[in-house]
Amino acid sequence: MSKNVLVMEGDGIGPEIIREARKVLERVNELDNLDLEFTEAMLGGRAYDKHGHPYPEETREKARAADAILFGSVGGPQWDGKTERHLRPEAGLLDIRSDLDLFANLRPAITFAQLADASPLKPELVAGLDILIVRELTGGIYFGEPRGIRTLENGERQGYNTDVYSESEIRRIGKVAFEAAQKRGKKVCSVDKANVMEVTVLWREVMDELAKDYPDVELTHMYVDNAAMQLVVNPKQFDVIVTGNLFGDILSDEASMLTGSIGMLPSASLNEGNQGFYEPSHGSAPDIAGQNIANPLATIMSAAMMLRYSLGAGAAADRVEAAVSNVLDQGLRTGDIMSEGMTKVSTSEMGDAVVAAL
Amino acid sequence: MSKNVLVMEGDGIGPEIIREARKVLERVNELDNLDLEFTEAMLGGRAYDKHGHPYPEETREKARAADAILFGSVGGPQWDGKTERHLRPEAGLLDIRSDLDLFANLRPAITFAQLADASPLKPELVAGLDILIVRELTGGIYFGEPRGIRTLENGERQGYNTDVYSESEIRRIGKVAFEAAQKRGKKVCSVDKANVMEVTVLWREVMDELAKDYPDVELTHMYVDNAAMQLVVNPKQFDVIVTGNLFGDILSDEASMLTGSIGMLPSASLNEGNQGFYEPSHGSAPDIAGQNIANPLATIMSAAMMLRYSLGAGAAADRVEAAVSNVLDQGLRTGDIMSEGMTKVSTSEMGDAVVAAL
Numbered sequence: 001m002s003k004n005v006l007v008m009e010g011d012g013i014g015p016e017i018i019r020e021a022r023k024v025l026e027r028v029n030e031l032d033n034l035d036l037e038f039t040e041a042m043l044g045g046r047a048y049d050k051h052g053h054p055y056p057e058e059t060r061e062k063a064r065a066a067d068a069i070l071f072g073s074v075g076g077p078q079w080d081g082k083t084e085r086h087l088r089p090e091a092g093l094l095d096i097r098s099d100l101d102l103f104a105n106l107r108p109a110i111t112f113a114q115l116a117d118a119s120p121l122k123p124e125l126v127a128g129l130d131i132l133i134v135r136e137l138t139g140g141i142y143f144g145e146p147r148g149i150r151t152l153e154n155g156e157r158q159g160y161n162t163d164v165y166s167e168s169e170i171r172r173i174g175k176v177a178f179e180a181a182q183k184r185g186k187k188v189c190s191v192d193k194a195n196v197m198e199v200t201v202l203w204r205e206v207m208d209e210l211a212k213d214y215p216d217v218e219l220t221h222m223y224v225d226n227a228a229m230q231l232v233v234n235p236k237q238f239d240v241i242v243t244g245n246l247f248g249d250i251l252s253d254e255a256s257m258l259t260g261s262i263g264m265l266p267s268a269s270l271n272e273g274n275q276g277f278y279e280p281s282h283g284s285a286p287d288i289a290g291q292n293i294a295n296p297l298a299t300i301m302s303a304a305m306m307l308r309y310s311l312g313a314g315a316a317a318d319r320v321e322a323a324v325s326n327v328l329d330q331g332l333r334t335g336d337i338m339s340e341g342m343t344k345v346s347t348s349e350m351g352d353a354v355v356a357a358l
Numbered sequence: 359m360s361k362n363v364l365v366m367e368g369d370g371i372g373p374e375i376i377r378e379a380r381k382v383l384e385r386v387n388e389l390d391n392l393d394l395e396f397t398e399a400m401l402g403g404r405a406y407d408k409h410g411h412p413y414p415e416e417t418r419e420k421a422r423a424a425d426a427i428l429f430g431s432v433g434g435p436q437w438d439g440k441t442e443r444h445l446r447p448e449a450g451l452l453d454i455r456s457d458l459d460l461f462a463n464l465r466p467a468i469t470f471a472q473l474a475d476a477s478p479l480k481p482e483l484v485a486g487l488d489i490l491i492v493r494e495l496t497g498g499i500y501f502g503e504p505r506g507i508r509t510l511e512n513g514e515r516q517g518y519n520t521d522v523y524s525e526s527e528i529r530r531i532g533k534v535a536f537e538a539a540q541k542r543g544k545k546v547c548s549v550d551k552a553n554v555m556e557v558t559v560l561w562r563e564v565m566d567e568l569a570k571d572y573p574d575v576e577l578t579h580m581y582v583d584n585a586a587m588q589l590v591v592n593p594k595q596f597d598v599i600v601t602g603n604l605f606g607d608i609l610s611d612e613a614s615m616l617t618g619s620i621g622m623l624p625s626a627s628l629n630e631g632n633q634g635f636y637e638p639s640h641g642s643a644p645d646i647a648g649q650n651i652a653n654p655l656a657t658i659m660s661a662a663m664m665l666r667y668s669l670g671a672g673a674a675a676d677r678v679e680a681a682v683s684n685v686l687d688q689g690l691r692t693g694d695i696m697s698e699g700m701t702k703v704s705t706s707e708m709g710d711a712v713v714a715a716l
C-alpha cells in the first residue's frame with residue numbers, strides 16, 4: 001500500500017534543504033520499492049503571505065491525510081512583529097503539533113566520527129555518539145494548570161506553575177521510547193527527580209511497569225541533575241533517554257551542543273498513530289537563504305528518521321544514514337562544518353553526493 | 359570585634375580535610391589580624407552516635423551563635439539504613455539549613471589553568487573558568503504546595519508539583535547574586551523560562567527591578583535550555599548566574615562537571631544575615647577516609663569563600679586562593695588530580711604547602 005509523504009519547504013533556507021532531502025527520498029523510493037507518494041503544502045511565513053494563515057486549511061487537510069510530513073524551517077525577519085502572535089510563522093508549527101497531537105519529540109544527538117573535532121568536548125568522548133532523547137511535548141509544567149501570577153494576602157505577588165502528568169500520558173511517551181530502543185541499542189534511561197518531586201515518582205512507577213512489556217530492553221533511572229552531568233562526562237553511556245517536557249527541553253538542548261554540529265541534527269515529533277512531523281533541529285537561517293550554501297544533511301537525516309519511525313522502512317533509513325557518513329568520509333563539507341583539508345561544497349552538491357552514495 | 363567561626367569535621371574524610379583548612383585559616387588569621395575565634399561541634403553520623411541526633415542541641419546553639427560555619431562532609435556506609443530517615447547523617451545537613459534559613463546556595467565552577475586538561479571540555483574552553491552559580495535553596499518546585507499523587511475521576515492516577523516563588527523570595531536571592539557580582543566580575547545572568555512559565559515571568563520582573571539598585575552590575579537574562587547549552591559551548595561568558603532551586607540544581611551540577619576536578623570545588627549556603635555554612639562540593643569518600651590521601655583543596659577554597667562572604671575579609675580570601683594556585687604551579691597534586699610529571703602529595707602535605715604559600 002502506498003504511503004503518503006507531505007513535503008513542506010517553509011521559510012528561509014527551507015526550500016533549498018528540502019529540495020536535497022526530497023532528491024534523496026525519491027532515490028531510495030526507487031531503490032527500495034517503498035511506494036512513497038509525495039504531496040506539497042505550505043506552512044509558516046510564506047503560507048501566511050499567500051493564505052492569510054501560517055497553517056492554512058488546505059495544509060491542515062493534507063497534513064491529517066499524510067503518513068508523514070517532512071518540513072524545512074520557519075520564520076524570518078520580514079514577519080517579525082508584523083502580525084498578531086497567533087498568525088506568526090512559528091504559530092503554524094504550534095498549530096500543526098497540537099492539531100496532530102504530536103506528543104513525542106525525538107531529538108537525536110549524533111556525532112559522526114568525521115566531525116568530532118568540532119565538539120566542545122574532547123573528541124574521544126563524542127566520536128560516534130548516538131543518543132536519542134525522547135521528550136514529552138504536550139504536557140508537564142509548560143501546559144499544566146493552575147498557573148499564573150496572583151497577589152497574596154500580605155500584598156506581595158507570587159508566580160506559580162503546575163507540573164502534572166497522568167499515568168496514560170506517561171505510558172504513551174514511555175512506549176515510544178521503548179519501541180525506539182528496540183530499533184537501536186535496547187537501553188532506555190528514564191530521567192526524573194523522583195527523590196523530590198511526586199509527579200516524577202509516578203513517572204518512575206509507570207516506566208517500571210511498562211518495562212515488563214519490553215523484556216529485550218534494559219531500563220535504568222537517573223535524576224535530572226545527574227543526567228545533566230553524565231551528558232558532559234560520559235555521553236556515550238546513553239542509548240535512549242526518555243523524560244518530561246521541561247527536563248527534555250534542557251537535556252536535548254544540552255546534548256545537541258555536545259555534538260558540535262547542529263547543522264547535522266534531525267528531529268521528529270510523533271503521535272500515537274506513529275504519524276510524524278520531521279524537521280532539522282536548526283532554524284531557517286534567513287541570512288544565508290537562497291545562496292545554495294546551507295547544510296542539507298540535518299534535513300536528509302530527518303528524512304531517514306521518517307523512513308524509520310513513520311514509514312516502516314528501517315533498512316532504507318540505514319541506507320540514507322550510511323550515505324551521509326560516506327560523503328563525510330569523502331571529505332565533502334558545507335561551510336558550517338568545513339575544516340582544513342576538506343572539500344567545500346554547495347547545498348545541491350552535498351545533496352547530489354548523498355544521492356550518488358546511496 | 360572578634361568573629362566566631364564554628365568548625366565541624368563531620369564523617370568520612372571530614373576530619374582530615376577540615377584539619378588542613380583550619381591550619382590555613384589560623385595562619386591567615388595571624389597574617390591579616392582577622393580576630394577569628396574558633397569553636398567546634400559535631401554534625402552528621404558521628405554526632406548521632408555520640409548524642410543520638412545528627413544535629414544535636416549543643417550544635418544547634420553553637421551554630422546559631424556563629425558568624426560562619428566550616429564543615430567537612432557527612433555520611434558513610436555504617437549509618438546506611440540503620441536509623442529512621444530524620445536521624446540519618448544527611449538529615450543533619452537538612453536540619454541545619456532549615457534551622458539557619460540558609461536560602462542562598464553559592465556553587466562556584468572554577469577551573470585552575472593548571473588542571474584544565476582534566477576537563478571533558480577542550481582545555482582552551484575551561485582554563486581559567488570562574489563562574490559562581492547562586493541557587494535559591496528553600497523554595498520553588500522542591501518545596502511548593504500543593505503536591506502529591508491523586509486519582510482522577512476516570513480512575514487513573516496523576517502526579518503533580520507546584521513551582522512557586524513570591525517577590526520577596528526572588529528579591530532576597532537576587533540581592534545575594536548582585537552583591538556577589540560586585541565582589542567579582544560585575545555581571546549577573548538570571549536564568550528562567552519566562553517564555554513559558556509565569557513563575558519565572560515574575561522572577562524576571564523582580565530581577566529587572568532589583569538591577570536598578572546595582573547600577574555597577576550588568577544584568578542579562580537567559581532561558582534555562584539555552585543556559586544548559588551555553589555552559590557547554592562557551593562557559594567563560596558567565597560571571598554570576600542566579601536561578602531558582604530546580605534550574606540551579608541542574609545547572610550547578612552540569613557546571614561542576616565542566617571543571618573536570620570536583621575535588622577542587624567549594625560551596626556556601628547563606629542566610630539573610632550573611633551567616634554562612636561552607637563545605638566542599640564533594641562527599642565524605644568513606645573508602646579513602648583516614649588514609650591522609652584526600653584532596654583538602656575544596657575545603658580550603660570553602661574557607662576562602664567564608665572569609666569573603668561571611669567574614670568581610672575579601673583580601674584574606676584572595677590570599678588563600680592565590681596560595682592554592684601557587685601550590686598547583688609548584689606541581690603538587692593529591693591522587694584525584696594527579697597527572698604525569700607532577701608531584702604526588704598527601705592531604706597534610708598539601709595543607710602544609712598552602713600554609714607555606716600564604
Ligand SMILES: [Mg+2]
Pocket residue numbers: 249250253583584
Ligand atoms: Mg529548547
Ligand SMILES: [Mg+2]
Pocket residue numbers: 225226607608611
Ligand atoms: Mg544536584
